[in-house]
Amino acid sequence: MADRSRTRLSMRLAHGAAMLAARFSRPMLLGVRGIVADDANRIFLVRHSYVEGWHFPGGGVERGETLVDALARELEEEGNIVLDGPPILHGVFFNRKLANRDHVGVYLVRQFHQTGPRAPDREIAESGFFPLDELPAGIAPSARSRIAEVFEDGPISPLW
Numbered sequence: 001m002a003d004r005s006r007t008r009l010s011m012r013l014a015h016g017a018a019m020l021a022a023r024f025s026r027p028m029l030l031g032v033r034g035i036v037a038d039d040a041n042r043i044f045l046v047r048h049s050y051v052e053g054w055h056f057p058g059g060g061v062e063r064g065e066t067l068v069d070a071l072a073r074e075l076e077e078e079g080n081i082v083l084d085g086p087p088i089l090h091g092v093f094f095n096r097k098l099a100n101r102d103h104v105g106v107y108l109v110r111q112f113h114q115t116g117p118r119a120p121d122r123e124i125a126e127s128g129f130f131p132l133d134e135l136p137a138g139i140a141p142s143a144r145s146r147i148a149e150v151f152e153d154g155p156i157s158p159l160w
Helices: 002-025 067-079 141-150
Strands: 029-036 043-048 058-060 081-083 088-094 102-109 112-114 124-130
Touching: 029 043, 029 067, 029 141, 043 067, 058 067, 067 081, 067 102, 067 124, 088 141
Parallel strands: 029 102
Antiparallel strands: 029 058, 043 124, 081 112, 088 102
16 A cells, blocks of 8 residues: 555656646647547546546647647557547637646547557556446546536437
8 A cells, every 4th residue: 555655646746747847848738638438428537646536538749749649649548549530629728727828629539449448557547438427426527517518418429
């Protein structure tokens, strides 16, 4: 248990250091998230080891990387999810909670396959697909509001 706490603390410190470095080296922070929904309209969520709650998979866009390239990379890293078709841009949102310069592109992903379940590691504590009426406790408010926006008229077609 002590090793797990030490690992969680080191991950939080590393994440904090990266965010601090980004604050001084980048005029704007740009991230990407994917609302990945399977044919049964279950949503893929991840729980990171260094931040509370369940979130959509995603992360920062690296220098020279497009939003879609960053999304594809993050989906593979965090969920073993491979894009089989183009994602659809849901919107670009300003995340005031993280920094005054943080913008996040949120994509809807319906054309994909998963190469296998994502095993927990130092970054991802848990992940999985959840039915809309059985979302996990502790889902991030921003994720819950994006799900409500996308599914406000009920389940949506896999073809969007």
